[in-house]
Amino acid sequence: MAASARRLCHIAFHVQPEQPLARDLQRFFGFQPLAAREGDGWRQLALRSGDAIFLVNEGAGPGDPLYGLDSRHAVPSAANLCFDVDDATAAARALTARGCCLQVPPVIMQDAHGAATYTVVNSPVGHLSLTLLERPGYCGPFLPGFGPVPSVPGSCWVTHVDHLTLACSPGSSPTLMHWFQDCLGFRHLPLSPGEDPEVGLEVTAGVGRGGLRLTALHTPVNSAVPTLVLAESLPGASSGKDQVEQFLDRNQGPGLQHVGLYTLDIMEATERVAAAGGQLLMPPEAYYQQPGKESQILAAGHEPSRLAQRGILLDGDQGKFLLQIFTKSLFPEDTFFLELIQRQGATGFGQGNIRALWQSVQEQAARCRRT
Known part of the structure; x- marks a missing residue:
């Protein structure tokens, strides 16, 4: 190191x-x-x-x-x-x-x-x-x-950076993982039990729809460095480009795709962003109609209709949940966006949550291309 x-x-x-x-x-x-x-x-x-x-x-x-x-x-x-x-x-x-x-x-x-x-x-x-x-x-x-510089008094609803997601070229994750391990002291953070660090977590999006490979890295517990997530596309999509491939095209190569900002109250943060005119990515209605989604949201102590109205995504089990929402790109070139995230006991990124997020963003992107 x-x-x-x-x-x-x-x-x-x-x-x-x-x-x-x-x-x-x-x-x-x-x-x-x-x-x-x-x-x-x-x-x-x-x-x-x-x-x-x-x-x-x-x-x-x-x-x-x-x-x-x-x-x-x-x-x-x-x-x-x-x-x-x-x-x-x-x-x-x-x-x-x-x-x-x-x-x-x-x-x-x-x-x-x-x-x-x-x-x-x-x-x-x-x-x-x-x-x-x-x-x-x-x-x-x-x-x-x-x-x-003088600041304008106001409330702050973000506490810290939760994670940094790098969009990577296909097949590059193992090389990047070893570089961050050897040069900056990061360590592999499994996203699923028994995960092979050379393979990462593969999230398939269905037949003919490709998928996503995620590899997470973190530093020792006594540091204050956000989790680093390497994201690359899996082969297999029969048509169109997924959001990682689109980022690589628009950014003219790999880079920082988005930053996850942690908030203690994602509902309040989302309402304030929307009230100020910030643009948030709304998932398709089908996301909230998945079997078991309503009971899952209720188990986390939230009202399904309120989360659906704001576009907040939720997943987890056994009393540990993640709530997340994405902004639209901060640049016209569509090269960077933000994510608001709230954790209720969840410390990592659950596989079911990742798959649901991937599919919902893909469906939203497809819907935007049709309109």
Whole structure:
């Protein structure tokens, strides 16, 4: 293991000036401005909801934005994941020894609130880069080089990032899994009993409809890193492309497909997003008409008609349940979306839930293509 990721600091996005990502995160999803920086042709704005921090980089300066890399990608999308590590310089040496390409060697940044050291490495996932950050005792609003910005008072309904889902090329999951294990200290997290880490969880969508392969990774329990989920399409679809294949086309390669944001009250969060004008993905009515679905929802303590009205998905058993809902893409290019998730005792991703979610999203996509 070359480095051990201890915490997710932030998720960075590159967008063109006037692209409304920062505005939409505030307006629809309750994020608040945290800190900002302008310089070298870049405007960088960090937004926060609970412990979830998104860094929106606008522009394209002559150099790289602080704490990241200007990948000059053709479409707006998630560009960088930043993880806290104990020693960024030692991590850089270890990653180099493993053959990793350092795009930004260790850099020390400091201001009146303290210092931080960071390095940026290419990841094996398309244009997505990874920043390894060391910031012992830093007490500023975000990171050195950023100044505080006024925030608008408001309630926050997201507590932290629950998981990060990477859309991967077919057959690449084992290679990516070993890279994250060897380089950042992730471990395989079985999604079903006796799961082979080289195979992952295969979720078939029916004859002639292909399916999905999921491989989950997590870090030791004393860290604060979200679960990493690798998603790739299974062969077998007779017509059309599933959402992973569509993402690969629109993103021009693998990347961060969506971020799961944890909420303590998904009903309230969903109502607030809808009231603000945020666009949520509504599953087909057939999802709630599955045999046993109504009793399952009641067993979880919820009203079936209310969940159906809001489009909230639920699955689980033996007193452990997951509630989830997806947003529509935050970019016109359909390269990134959010998920709101609430856990009632469930700690992983149940196989039945994954299959139901996959099928409902596929059916919704097919319905949109017909209209």
